[in-house]
Each structure stands twice: as structure tokens, then as C-alpha cells.
Amino acid sequence: MxxxxxxxxxxxxxxxxxxxxxxxxxxxxxxxxxxxxxxxxxxxxxxxxxxxxxxxxxxxxxxxxxxQSRCSQSCSPGYRKLPTEGKPVCCYDCTPCTGREISNQTDMDDCIRCPEDQWPNEKRDACVPKIISFLSHEEPLGIILTLISIFFFFITAVILRIFIYYQTTPIVKSNNRNLSYILLVSLMLCFLCSLIFIGHPDKVTCVLRQASFGITFSISLSSVLAKTITVVMAFQSTKPGSKLRKWMGSRVSYSIVLSCSLLQIFLCLIWLGAAPPFPHLNMEGEDGTIQIECNEGSAIAFYCVLGYLGFLAGISFIVAFLARNLPGSFNEAKHITFSMLVFCSVWVSFIPTYLSTRGKYMVAVEIFAILASGFGILGCIFIPKCYIILLRPERNNRKYIAKK
Incomplete structure (x- = not known):
């Protein structure tokens, strides 16, 4: 209408x-x-x-x-409802999600667990990808260790060049200069092998890491042991009627180096054949990160390789310690004693430190042990000789070396 x-x-x-x-x-x-x-x-x-x-x-x-017409306010994302005992259903407390859990809606009864490769953000209302962690060439720790390794390699190369240039002088010829060359070259390889530990772990680098470290150090320690035995045999052969003169050739020294090194190579081949190291994604080692590390494959094989190096170092230390008071022409035993003392101290302290660290810091500890023990051998055995060669040439003669 x-x-x-x-x-x-x-x-x-x-x-x-x-x-x-x-x-x-x-x-x-x-x-x-x-x-x-x-x-x-x-x-x-x-x-x-x-x-x-x-x-x-x-x-x-x-x-x-x-x-407000409700007993409790709404729980925002990142929190879940926790019912209050003895009160109506609408009464509850808001408790934050913990661990790897989040809540992405209001008034959620339970938190949601993030996937293995993700981690809660700061507000715990969303899952974000975990940070990939490994000892990189681009981070400060990796750069410092790389520079130290290259520096030690360069110092060793310079010392080798000095020994070759002054190879006819008495200080270089004493105690088998060829063993000195082998020792210096093996130390150069030790410093270089530490670089394999830096960078993104993959199948090849994981296999090469421990094997190259174990073999190069076994050559170094075998050379030290051969030099120590040479010192003792040289002193004993000077005694009247000694039967050791026929064993004073270089064959004995080379045989010691070769046999001791081959045994370590054999151990490494068994290790790589039975349970070789492989890259492993450790998602539980540290909150919010995925640690890419090399699983040793067989912990027993790893410690057998370390134990064999410790055995060589221990034998060299004992023999050198017993021969430390020999006359001046053979006093290299004193320097070998100190070098093996440094080597053993580094690796004895390495084991508990290695076991108590994780991720890239575990790798950094092993690199430090390699560099410290290698430079300990280099510094104790060769720096005193370089000091005489370069700064005290008047001492580089038979009269001084043979002085008791």
C-alpha cells in the first residue's frame, strides 16, 4: 500500500x-x-x-x-590453553609452547611439533628452516685455521729449502739428512691435510680426512723414530768391537719408516673397506641448526689409528729420553724428546675435548691438534738447527758438533 x-x-x-x-x-x-x-x-x-x-x-x-564475557582471555598464537582445575571450561591459563612446538592459531588446545628440518621462530607461531652449520672457508674460524695451515706449510717449505741449500754442512748431515727431508715433506703434507677438514663435508672429503691425517702423521712419527734409533745406533757403533756398524746404512732407517707407515696404511684400508666415514646430517646436536658432519663410520677404527700414532710417539719419546744424555754430536735426541712431549700432550688433551664438543667446533679441535702437534715437531727439531745455520754459522762445523 x-x-x-x-x-x-x-x-x-x-x-x-x-x-x-x-x-x-x-x-x-x-x-x-x-x-x-x-x-x-x-x-x-x-x-x-x-x-x-x-x-x-x-x-x-x-x-x-x-x-569481557569470558572467564579467560584468548590465547594468542605461540601459546596453548591449559585448563584450570576446579573452574569452568571457559577458564584456562595460556602457557607458551616449548621445545620444537608451535601454535599458529588462537586458543589452540595443543601445540604442533615442527618437522625434523625446521625449528620454531622467536614468537613460536610458525616453523622456519633450520640453519645449516659446518666449518666453512668463509667464516672467521675457518679463515683463521686456513691461514694458519698455509703459514705453517710455508714455514716448513722454507726450512726444507734451507736444509737443501746447506745440505753439505755438518749440522744438516748429522743424524741422516735424508730422514730430515722425509720428515719435513711429511709435515708439509700434515699441514695441507688439515685443509680437507674445512668446507662442506661430502663423501670424498669424509673418506680423505682421517685417512690422509693418519698416514701423513705416521710417516712423520716413523721418521722421528728412525732418527732416534739412528742416534742410538750411531753412538753405540763408535764403541770398539761394536757389531752395529754394519747396520748403520740408510737401509735400516728407510726400513723403519716404510714398515711403520705401511702398517698405518693397512689399518686405514681396513677402515675404509669395512666402515668408511660418510657425511651425516645431525639435526639434534644444537637447537635451530642442522650440523653437517662426517660420521667416522667405525669409532673403533678411528681410535685404532689414533692409538697407533700414540704408540709411535710413545716409543720415540722413550728412546729419545733414554738417549738425551749422549755426547754433543748426537744431542738431537734432546730435541726429539721435547717434540714428542709436545705431541703427546696435545693429543692426550685432544681426546676429552673432542668428545665434549659437537659440530664444526669438533672439527676445529681436531684441526688445532694437527697444527699444534705438527708445529711442535717442526719447532723442537728444526728451529734450533736453522738458528745455527743462519745466525751462528761459526758453530756449523765438525769441531762444534763433535764437542761433548
Whole structure:
């Protein structure tokens, strides 16, 4: 009749529109009505309810926030609901997710565990990829160890060049200069093999790491042992009627180096054939990181290689210690004693430190042990000779060397 549309529901009831009124209490008991929204049942979904929050005037006691009709406030993402004992279901505490768990929705009853290769972010409302961790050439620790390895290699090469240049002098010829050359070359290889430990571990580097380290150091220690035995045999052969003169040739020294080195090579071949090292993703070693490391394959084989090196060092130390008081022409035994003392001290302290570290720091500890023990041998045996060759040439003669 008036041109207006009239709607009825399925029960025949008239559908009415409603206004949402905000009651505002003004001073002097004045009450003001203000329409802030509406509700139209006949409107399409999403348009039936409208409200203008900016027009709402709250009482001062409400501090411009709506009153709560629930016992507890909602738990934001990163937290889960923890029911309060003895209270209604709507009453609960919000407790943060722990460990590898997150919650990415409001009022979650339980936290969600992140996948193996992911870790919760700082807010614990999302899983983020773990950081890949290994001893890289680009990080400060890797750069420092690389530079030290190259520096020690360079120093050893310079000493080798000095010995070759002054090869006819008595200080170089004493105690078998060829063994000195073998020892210096093997030390150069030891310093270079430490570089294999730096960088992204893969199948090839994991196999080469321990094998190259064990073989090169066995050559070094075999050379030291041969030099020590040469010292003792040279002194004993000077005694009247000694039968050791026929054993004073270089064949004995070379046989010691070759046989001791071949035994270590044999141990390494068994290790690589039975249970070779392989790259391993350690996801549990450190929170938020995936540590890429070389699994030794066989811990027994690894410690057998280390034990054999310790055996060679121990024999060299004992023989050199017993021969330390020989006359001046054979006093290299004193330097060998100190070098083996340094070597053994480094590797004895290495084992507990190695077992107590993880990831790239475990690799750094082994590199440090290689560099420290190698430089200990280099410094104790060859630096005193270089000092005489370069700075005290008047001592580089038979009279001084043979002096008791």
C-alpha cells in the first residue's frame, strides 16, 4: 500500500530491522541515544549486521575496551590453553609452547611439533628452516685455521729449502739428512691435510680426512723414530768391537719408516673397506641448526689409528729420553724428546675435548691438534738447527758438533 517491501520468515512472522543504540550518560543525569549500527535479517549474508565502532562512546570505567564475557582471555598464537582445575571450561591459563612446538592459531588446545628440518621462530607461531652449520672457508674460524695451515706449510717449505741449500754442512748431515727431508715433506703434507677438514663435508672429503691425517702423521712419527734409533745406533757403533756398524746404512732407517707407515696404511684400508666415514646430517646436536658432519663410520677404527700414532710417539719419546744424555754430536735426541712431549700432550688433551664438543667446533679441535702437534715437531727439531745455520754459522762445523 505504501510501496514498501514486507518480508516474512518461514513461520509467517514479520521480519523487522533493528537499530543498535549506544546509550551515553551525560552530566546532570541526562541520557542520550545514538544509533551506531543496525541489524537487518532480510539483508544478504555479510550485510545483515553493520556497526560503526568509531561512533561508540564508552564509559570511562571501560577504558574504551569492551567488557569481557569470558572467564579467560584468548590465547594468542605461540601459546596453548591449559585448563584450570576446579573452574569452568571457559577458564584456562595460556602457557607458551616449548621445545620444537608451535601454535599458529588462537586458543589452540595443543601445540604442533615442527618437522625434523625446521625449528620454531622467536614468537613460536610458525616453523622456519633450520640453519645449516659446518666449518666453512668463509667464516672467521675457518679463515683463521686456513691461514694458519698455509703459514705453517710455508714455514716448513722454507726450512726444507734451507736444509737443501746447506745440505753439505755438518749440522744438516748429522743424524741422516735424508730422514730430515722425509720428515719435513711429511709435515708439509700434515699441514695441507688439515685443509680437507674445512668446507662442506661430502663423501670424498669424509673418506680423505682421517685417512690422509693418519698416514701423513705416521710417516712423520716413523721418521722421528728412525732418527732416534739412528742416534742410538750411531753412538753405540763408535764403541770398539761394536757389531752395529754394519747396520748403520740408510737401509735400516728407510726400513723403519716404510714398515711403520705401511702398517698405518693397512689399518686405514681396513677402515675404509669395512666402515668408511660418510657425511651425516645431525639435526639434534644444537637447537635451530642442522650440523653437517662426517660420521667416522667405525669409532673403533678411528681410535685404532689414533692409538697407533700414540704408540709411535710413545716409543720415540722413550728412546729419545733414554738417549738425551749422549755426547754433543748426537744431542738431537734432546730435541726429539721435547717434540714428542709436545705431541703427546696435545693429543692426550685432544681426546676429552673432542668428545665434549659437537659440530664444526669438533672439527676445529681436531684441526688445532694437527697444527699444534705438527708445529711442535717442526719447532723442537728444526728451529734450533736453522738458528745455527743462519745466525751462528761459526758453530756449523765438525769441531762444534763433535764437542761433548
Amino acid at each position: 505504501l510501496g514498501e517491501e514486507v518480508f516474512f520468515d518461514e513461520n509467517g512472522d514479520f521480519l523487522m530491522d533493528y537499530n543498535i543504540i549506544n546509550l551515553i550518560f551525560l552530566p546532570k543525569m541526562i541520557l542520550q541515544h545514538k544509533i551506531v549500527g543496525s541489524y537487518k535479517p532480510s539483508a544478504p549474508p555479510g550485510e545483515d549486521f553493520t556497526i560503526n565502532e568509531k561512533e561508540i562512546g564508552w564509559e570511562a570505567a571501560f577504558i574504551q575496551s569492551p567488557p
